[in-house]
Amino acid sequence: MSSTGDLDRRTATAPRSGLSALLRGSRAGVAMLLGFYVLVLLAFTLISPWFFSFKNMMSIGANMSFIGLMSAAQTPLIIAGGLDLSVAAVAGLAGVIVAQLHAAGLPIWPAAAVALLAGGLVGAVNGLFTTRLRLNPLIVTLGVMSVVTGLALVLTGGLTAPLIVAGFNWIGSGEVAGLPVPLLFTVALYVGLGWQLANTPFGRFVYAAGGNPEASRLIGVPVERTLMVLYIFSGVVGAFSGLVLAAMLGASAPDAAGQHLLTVIAAVVLGGTSLFGGRGSVWGTALAVLILGTLDNGLTLMDVSSFWQNVARGIVLLLAVSLDQIRTRALGD
Amino acid sequence: MRRLLEMTGIAKSFGGVPVLTDVSLTLEAGEVLALLGANGAGKSTLVRILSGALQRDGGSIFLDGEPVAFDRPEDAIRAGLRLLPQEISVLPALSVAENIFMGDLPMARGRLLPRVDRTRMRAEARRLLTELGLEVDPDRLVGSLSAPERRIVEIARALAGHARVLVLDEPTAALTESEIRRLFRVIATLRAQSVGIIYISHYLDEVFAVSDSIAVLRDGRNAGRFATREASHEAVVLAMLGVRMEGLYPPVIGSSGEEICSVERLGLRGGQGELSFQIRAGEMLGMFGLIGSGIEMVGRALYGALGPIPGASMRLKGAPYRPIDPRTAQARGIGFVAAERKEEGIIPDLSLRENITLPFLSRYRDGLALSRERQRADVKHWIERLDIRTRSGEQPIRLLSGGNQQKACLARWLIGGMHLLILEEPTRGVDVGARREIYAALRTLVARGLGVLVISADAEEIAGLVDRVLVLARGRLAGEFAHGVTAAQLLDAASPAVGAA
Numbered sequence: 001m002s003s004t005g006d007l008d009r010r011t012a013t014a015p016r017s018g019l020s021a022l023l024r025g026s027r028a029g030v031a032m033l034l035g036f037y038v039l040v041l042l043a044f045t046l047i048s049p050w051f052f053s054f055k056n057m058m059s060i061g062a063n064m065s066f067i068g069l070m071s072a073a074q075t076p077l078i079i080a081g082g083l084d085l086s087v088a089a090v091a092g093l094a095g096v097i098v099a100q101l102h103a104a105g106l107p108i109w110p111a112a113a114v115a116l117l118a119g120g121l122v123g124a125v126n127g128l129f130t131t132r133l134r135l136n137p138l139i140v141t142l143g144v145m146s147v148v149t150g151l152a153l154v155l156t157g158g159l160t161a162p163l164i165v166a167g168f169n170w171i172g173s174g175e176v177a178g179l180p181v182p183l184l185f186t187v188a189l190y191v192g193l194g195w196q197l198a199n200t201p202f203g204r205f206v207y208a209a210g211g212n213p214e215a216s217r218l219i220g221v222p223v224e225r226t227l228m229v230l231y232i233f234s235g236v237v238g239a240f241s242g243l244v245l246a247a248m249l250g251a252s253a254p255d256a257a258g259q260h261l262l263t264v265i266a267a268v269v270l271g272g273t274s275l276f277g278g279r280g281s282v283w284g285t286a287l288a289v290l291i292l293g294t295l296d297n298g299l300t301l302m303d304v305s306s307f308w309q310n311v312a313r314g315i316v317l318l319l320a321v322s323l324d325q326i327r328t329r330a331l332g333d
Numbered sequence: 334m335r336r337l338l339e340m341t342g343i344a345k346s347f348g349g350v351p352v353l354t355d356v357s358l359t360l361e362a363g364e365v366l367a368l369l370g371a372n373g374a375g376k377s378t379l380v381r382i383l384s385g386a387l388q389r390d391g392g393s394i395f396l397d398g399e400p401v402a403f404d405r406p407e408d409a410i411r412a413g414l415r416l417l418p419q420e421i422s423v424l425p426a427l428s429v430a431e432n433i434f435m436g437d438l439p440m441a442r443g444r445l446l447p448r449v450d451r452t453r454m455r456a457e458a459r460r461l462l463t464e465l466g467l468e469v470d471p472d473r474l475v476g477s478l479s480a481p482e483r484r485i486v487e488i489a490r491a492l493a494g495h496a497r498v499l500v501l502d503e504p505t506a507a508l509t510e511s512e513i514r515r516l517f518r519v520i521a522t523l524r525a526q527s528v529g530i531i532y533i534s535h536y537l538d539e540v541f542a543v544s545d546s547i548a549v550l551r552d553g554r555n556a557g558r559f560a561t562r563e564a565s566h567e568a569v570v571l572a573m574l575g576v577r578m579e580g581l582y583p584p585v586i587g588s589s590g591e592e593i594c595s596v597e598r599l600g601l602r603g604g605q606g607e608l609s610f611q612i613r614a615g616e617m618l619g620m621f622g623l624i625g626s627g628i629e630m631v632g633r634a635l636y637g638a639l640g641p642i643p644g645a646s647m648r649l650k651g652a653p654y655r656p657i658d659p660r661t662a663q664a665r666g667i668g669f670v671a672a673e674r675k676e677e678g679i680i681p682d683l684s685l686r687e688n689i690t691l692p693f694l695s696r697y698r699d700g701l702a703l704s705r706e707r708q709r710a711d712v713k714h715w716i717e718r719l720d721i722r723t724r725s726g727e728q729p730i731r732l733l734s735g736g737n738q739q740k741a742c743l744a745r746w747l748i749g750g751m752h753l754l755i756l757e758e759p760t761r762g763v764d765v766g767a768r769r770e771i772y773a774a775l776r777t778l779v780a781r782g783l784g785v786l787v788i789s790a791d792a793e794e795i796a797g798l799v800d801r802v803l804v805l806a807r808g809r810l811a812g813e814f815a816h817g818v819t820a821a822q823l824l825d826a827a828s829p830a831v832g833a834a
Contacts, residue, residue, distance in 0.1 A: 199702035201694035204683070208691055211680040218638055218669060218677050219745070220659045220692045278682050 029272035029324060033287040036320070040291060044298035051301055058180055062173075064293030065182035066091070066245045067260055068286070071267040072189045073237035075285045076197060077230040078268055081210040081277035083137040084126060084234040086145040088264060090119045091242030091257035093152045098243060099163045099252035100155060108168045116239045122148060123235020127228040145261075152254035160253040163246050172247025182244045189237070194282045202226070210277025266317050267292055272324065291316070336398065337362040337529040338414075338498050343392035345378055350764065352378050353553045356392070360498065362527040365520060367540040367561070369533075370550035371573055371793060376533055379550065380500045383531075384416035385409035396498075410436070413497040419506055419624075421483045425476030430458035432475050433490045461489040464526075465519050481512040485519055492528075499523065500531040505539060506625045517543050535623045535790070537566055538828050551575050570821040574793050581769055582797035583776040585816045589616035589800065593753055593784040594654075597646040599634055601627035606808020612753065612784040617775065619799030620788045621823050627808040629672065632755040632788050636669040637662040650752065663692060668746025672757035672788075674735065678742045681731035685723055686712045688730045689744050715744040719774055736767025743774065753784045760794060772798055792820035792827075 045052040070087050077084055094115040101111035122144060129140040163169075174181040197203035208216045209223040216223050246252045270288035273280025292313060299309050338360040345353040353375045360366050370376045381387040383394065385403030394401050396412055403409040406416075423432050431438075434454050441450040458471040467485045469478065475486055484504060491499055501520075505513045520543055523530060534540055540547060540561075547564060549557040549572040557572035595611045606627055612618050622628035633639050635647070637656030647654045649665050656662045659669065671677035679688055690697060690708050697703045712726040719740040723733055730738055739759065746754055759775070760768040775798070779785050789795050795802055796818055804812040804826040812826035 195702075201698065201703060204687055204691065204694055204703070207683060208680045208687075211682050212676075215671070215677045215680055216691075218636075218659055218671050220663045222660070278680070 028327070030281065030284050030287065032324070032327075033271065033284060033291065033320075037287055037291050037294070040294050040298070044294065044301070048298065048301045051298055054178075056297065056301075058178075058183065060290075060293045060297045061183035061186075062180035062248075063297070064289050065180070065186040066241050066248070066257075067263055067267065067293070068186040068289045069189060069237055069241035069244065070260070070264045071271075071285050071289050072186070072193055072282055073230075073234040074264055074268050075271070075273055075280060075282045076193065076206050077227075077234050078273050078275060079197075079210045079277060079280045080206045080227055080230055081213055082130065082227050082230055083141060083275075084123070084231060084238075085138065085141040085261060085265075086122060086126060086148055087234055087238040088257045088259075088261035089145045089148040089152070090122050090235055090238035091245060091260075092254050093122075093148050094119055094239035094242030095163075095246035095252035095256065096152045096155050096161075096254050098168075098246060099161045102163065102165065103161065108165045112168070112243055115243060116236055119235040119237075119239025119242075120232050121235070123232035123238075124228070126235070127231035130231070131224040131227050145258075149255075149258055156252075156254045158254060160251050160256075162250060163252050164250050168243075169247045169250055172244050172249070182248065185240075185244065190282050190286050197282065202229075206230070207278060210274075210279075212278070263292060263313070266313070270317055270320050335362050336360075337364075337396070339395040339398075340379075340383065341393055341395075343379065343382060343394075344390045345375075345382060345387065346390060351553060353382075353389075356550065356553070356555055358531075358548055358555075360529040360531060362497070362529055363524050364546065365524055365530045365532055365544045367532045367534065367544035367547045368550070369537075369540065369547060369569065369573055370556075371791060374550040374556075374573075375553040376550055377502070378553075380416055380502065380531065380533065383409070384414060384500065386416070410494060410496075413495055414500075415491040415494065415496040415498070416500040417484075417487055417491065417502065417504065419503040421480065421487055423475045423483050423486055425474065427475060428472050429462070429469055429475055429478070429486055430454045430471035432486050433458045433461060433471075433493050435490070436494055457493070458489070461492055462486075465489055465492075465522060466515070479512070481508055481515055484508075484516060488519060488523070492523075496528065498529045498531070500533070502533045503535070503624060504532070505534065505536065513539065536828050537569065537824060540569075541566070549573055566825075567821065570824060574820050581772065583773050585617075585800055586776075586780060589613035590782065593650060594635070595648045596635065599631065599642065599645040599647075601630050601805075602808035606805075608805070608808070608810060610803055610810075612786055614752075614782045614784055615779055616801065617779045617785045617787060617799045619795040619802040620786065620805065621792060621795040621802055621827060622790065622805035622811075623827050624790060625807075626805045626827065628788050628790070628805050629757070631805075632669060632757050632786065635662070635786070636667055636755055638669070663749070666750075666752035668692075668749060668751040668754045670739075670742045670746070670754070670756040670759060672761060674738055674742065674762070679730050679738055682729055684727045685716075685721070685730050685733065685741055686726035689715065689726075689741055689748065692745060693749050711748055712744075715747060718747075719744055720770055734764070734767075736763040736771075739763050740767065740771060740774075743771065747778070751783065753786070754778065755786045755788070757788045758791070759787060759789065760791070792823040796820045796823055 050056060070091065074084060074087060097115040097118055098111045101114055102108050126141050126144055129135050130137045171181055176184060197206060205221050205226045208221045209226050213223050242257055245256060249256065267288040268285050269275060270291070271280065271284030273284065295312055295316060296309055299312060336359060340356065340358040343353055343356040344351070356375065356379060368376050378387065382389045385406040385408050396414070401412055403412070424435065439450045439453045439457065441448045455471045462469065465485050465488060467482060469482065475483060478486065488499070504516060508516065520530060532540070532544055544561045547559040547561055547569055549569065551573060556575065559569060591614055592611050593614050597609045599608045601608055608631065620628050620631055630639065634642050634645070635656065637658045641655060641657055654665060686708055689712050694703060697708050709726060716723065716726060721737050721740045723737060730741060759771055763771065775785055787795065787799055800816050802814045802818055802823065803810060804823055806827050814822065
């Protein structure tokens with residue numbers, strides 16, 4: 001998939017015909033995902049009478065917001081050649097921090113601010129290790145993930161704590177004009193990031209840094225600074241998603257988030273972002289999150305056990321990635 | 334002697350561009366054949382075909398009179414044909430003996446579990462190394478050996494695999510003179526064992542010292558074969574370079590102004606050499622040297638790509654200049670075109686427009702966003718000025734030809750209004766038509782008062798293109814010439830005689 005996010009089709013002087021143009025075009029990956037999403041929607045609509053309703057759609061959106069937020073921040077980071085495996089652990093820690101500070105008497109919003117700051121700090125640590133010491137991000141963020149998960153367990157003794165604060169719970173379970181608040185946050189983040197990546201110098205630096213870091217340095221692209229910003233961003237968004245989850249559950253559980261790490265990475269890859277960097281888009285990630293969320297929801301409505309849902313999710317991922325590889329090879333791109 | 338290897342009518346093209354046309358080559362057992370040619374003459378393509386790394390489009394290869402076809406490098410190795418690339422490839426964390434037998438470890442027989450027979454492996458390794466004149470403990474880690482010792486281990490590995498034809502690609506690039514003499518003794522041993530050797534080098538003196546015969550390629554065709562004892566330097570160089578193409582290089586005007594940049598005591602080759610020079614406004618300065626001479630570091634040092642250079646003192650437009658990274662160099666008006674275009678020059682998936690405007694994106698800001706209209710206008714201007722062949726500025730740059738990519742790498746700095754432009758190998762892998770256009774564009778820039786530094790290992794290009802040439806050898810200045818110098822004189826100045834201290 002080669003959605004550099006900024007190829008204006010209007011300027012190509014040799015128009016190509018329908019399907020082949022779509023399959024070759026830079027947005028082909030996103031188009032394929034959209035088609036697949038529609039198929040999944042159709043299938044579940046036919047199978048389950050409860051599936052296709054506004055209420056159920058919104059419930060999918062709200063439930064996937066937590067994953068969607070983390071995946072959104074992860075996408076530009078991976079495009080730029082980075083990776084943050086600590087993001088879900090940071091979400092867990094943020095929930096713990098806000099609950100404990102609030103329990104200790106700090107008002108809820110300052111407590112939330114501290115949690116976001118902590119997330120940014122973890123991101124900065126990831127960034128420093130990977131850009132200054134040039135360590136492999138897989139290893140660095142794996143280590144940091146373990147440290148952060150451990151800290152959250154130490155702080156709580158592994159126990160879940162209730163967190164019921166009217167204003168705060170609104171960010172997880174409130175509604176505006178019938179739309180879930182967490183979904184609104186998520187949509188806003190995707191739109192903002194998508195615009196940023198396509199239209200600003202920073203967005204170009206993200207693709208350049210991941211596409212060819214050596215050439216980028218020689219051209220004068222601030223590769224290290226770009227990655228640093230993205231690691232900090234991933235940490236802050238990770239913490240924010242942890243707050244949303246805690247607000248939604250009305251509780252902070254140190255281990256509530258960690259299990260979702262692989263779903264986050266799977267969504268980014270399914271969305272067509274190359275783990276080698278340089279290619280991808282947040283729109284692909286958004287569709288992938290929707291597909292994964294819809295699968296979970298539909299299978300649950302069909303009474304399929306959550307154990308089998310794992311199997312289904314894995315198969316979809318393998319299928320989508322293989323199809324994309326076959327398409328790319330067949331077109332000799 | 335008997336005919337060991339014969340290649341006839343070899344043809345190969347990349348994307349419709351012929352790289353090899355009807356090339357023939359023969360090698361006797363026990364012969365050392367030097368393969369010579371300018372950059373881009375097709376030497377590496379030919380040996381890659383021979384070693385199975387590339388597939389030929391036409392022609393035949395015979396080994397011991399039998400036709401052979403190698404689909405993969407493993408096939409060639411099995412047939413007894415080994416390519417030792419310029420970069421020594423050994424496994425530093427394994428022992429000498431393990432490195433030698435990695436492909437085919439001797440196994441202990443008659444045991445329940447298969448096990449490597451270390452005793453036999455050590456003894457065999459010691460025997461091979463002694464033949465090659467290297468006395469090291471077979472259990473030593475290869476990581477602790479010197480460069481020529483590693484090279485010998487590599488050769489021993491080839492012999493352990495029963496290699497009968499060895500292709501050595503620039504084997505002396507990283508070696509000192511005494512190490513080169515040691516390698517030559519090893520080659521003499523191999524020759525006595527009836528191994529056929531194809532020896533690729535730019536160093537004429539080395540070639541004359543070590544080879545029995547010389548085959549020359551030029552523009553992908555046979556350009557002469559000589560018996561080394563009867564050949565002269567001049568005849569070989571003429572065959573390599575041919576008659577200079579008319580009109581490839583624009584006329585030199587030569588009206589340089591004030592000094593733009595001065596460099597004092599720039600350390601090269603890990604402190605083995607030191608270099609001082611100046612570049613003037615309106616001057617095109619060339620820097621020529623063979624692989625390993627240190628020229629590949631000069632432009633990068635000046636551009637900040639090597640970080641701060643201790644000991645060196647530089648001035649730019651009269652003011653002190655201490656480059657820390659490429660961004661500081663750009664801010665002072667220096668642009669840089671790297672030698673390895675694919676690895677260091679382009680972001681393949683980004684469009685032509687994005688590749689060109691990347692260093693100066695902040696100039697295209699419109700509020701928060703970038704103005705694509707202004708980018709398009711500038712890029713369109715340079716596409717027309719440099720005649721970049723593309724469907725539009727929005728094509729991913731990877732779809733363009735090498736020559737057009739190179740023009741884009743140049744255009745990048747023309748938008749910026751630079752004072753000094755540094756180009757490494759400006760036309761490597763670029764077709765003749767695009768070369769002419771790039772040369773003309775450089776001349777126009779110089780006429781407008783830019784300083785240009787061209788760093789190239791292509792003697793003909795340097796001789797034809799620039800106003801003044803500095804020749805480097807082993808990290809030091811080995812000569813300075815005005816325009817009018819011939820490629821042969823440059824090659825001569827750049828090749829320190831083997832054996833001279």
